[in-house]
Amino acid sequence: MIRLLVESGITDTTQHLPQNPQEATVRMSDNATHPTNAPLYPIREVSRLTGVNPVTLRAWERRYSLIRPQRTPKGHRLYASDDIERIEHILQWLNRGVPVSQVRELLDQPHVAETPDPIAGDWPSQRYQLVAAVESLDLSRLDALFNQCMALYPVETCLSELFKPLVDELEERWDSHLGAALQRRTLEAFLRTRTGTRLYHANLVNPGPVLLIGRLPEDQGMLWSLLIALAASQARYRVHFFDAPLPFSELPLAVERFKAAALLLCSGQAERADMIRRQLPRLADQLDVPVGLCGPVARIRQHDLQDSQVAILGDDPPKAITKLASLISA
Structure with a gap:
């Protein structure tokens, strides 16, 4: 100790x-x-x-x-x-x-070597309940499940075990699902309200550097950027979050005006090849701070950016923020 x-x-x-x-x-x-x-x-x-x-x-x-x-x-x-x-x-x-x-x-058994088999109420069960709440548009149930998780577990655990798997599963279902847009916007509005409140209060007390978090142009919503923002705030960064994609031409100005230590761009889509291969590396070359790519796009496009200055942070929010820390301190 x-x-x-x-x-x-x-x-x-x-x-x-x-x-x-x-x-x-x-x-x-x-x-x-x-x-x-x-x-x-x-x-x-x-x-x-x-x-x-x-x-x-x-x-x-x-x-x-x-x-x-x-x-x-x-x-x-x-x-x-x-x-x-x-x-x-x-x-x-x-x-x-x-x-x-x-x-x-x-x-009470300090010498236990193996993790026991989960019982009812474990992560798969909780994920099932969350998916059901979103698909039925049951906001009261969604609110209760969200509050319960955030009260009992660290934010990193909630993100890795519940919210990221939730978004992964729903996005697969939404590819060919009637009512997908309604479900997506409902979940986005719910998470935007909860995350926005947390960001506001955390920004008043967090001592860390400023991060700008935004979306790439073809992203269908803000779910991935919300998860990344929540992970960054929990890591004690001060987060400025953009609901809608900003033109690449204005991102350097945003970094300058907000005195940001890094710029994180998120997407659940593959995004256009020319944007990934040309515009994004060009933006990273312009800026004096790290540019990180987060969400499924980072997994899908990692080979296209391996020789660029763009940092591939992955689609696991807590791990992405951990990777970012080494870039900011370098």
């Missing part, structure tokens, strides 16, 4: 305890077993260290008893270093595809 203390920049942990002398006396929760002299962290600092938002941390505690922070007399949560280690273990299991309802049992 020395690594966590160094990365957090905290050398005197008492500065995060309440200043009121009465609050300084910590009341242990019934299940807490931390030493009284252990360093303690408020929930916002734990969120920063682990990448798990406070809403999710509270849900893990209340609904599944996965973590047991200490409490001050006024009820404020304080986490010890072993709580942070436990949260890291939870994330490891979730990233292996284990449903949150199974994680507590695994945490």
Whole structure:
């Protein structure tokens, strides 16, 4: 845990305890077993260290008893270093595809070597429910499923296990499906509202550089760019998101005016060959910041761009943002 203390920049942990002398006396929760002299962290600092938002941390505690922070007399949560280690273990299991309802049992068996078979309520079941909600245009059900996922799992897990597979499956169905346009626009409007709200609030506090995220000309909608924007915001970038494709001639101006550290362009389509092979590399040569290609177009057109300055980031949103980080810091 020395690594966590160094990365957090905290050398005197008492500065995060309440200043009121009465609050300084910590009341242990019934299940807490931390030493009284252990360093303690408020929930916002734990969120920063682990990448798990406070809403999710509270849900893990209340609904599944996965973590047991200490409490001050006024009820404020304080986490010890072993709580942070436990949260890291939870994330490891979730990233292996284990449903949150199974994680507590695994945490109590630290020597388990293999991931158990998923039970009902696992990712395939949740994906099926999401697809059904979109196809039936059941916005109430879609909202409940979205909120449940975002409350219980890290954003990266939601994107990789639910939202990207959802878009992949729906786009295959929409190729020859009556009512496809209605379903697509309904899902886009839903995700645009939820993502836009998150981006607005995150941009106020995120310390990272600015990213511009937009669509390529033939993309049929904004689903892929929304997923990429959500992943970038969770990685603490400040995101400027364009609903509609911008002319290539205006993208350099946008990068300059917004002081962007990178430009990400997304599409679920193959896009025109001349645009991919000529216009996009020319744009990348003009700019002093990385130009990244995201979504299925990156997989489809990677060979056309292998000798260009365009960064092929792939169609997995969290992995794409991870790849981008090395380009920005280079």
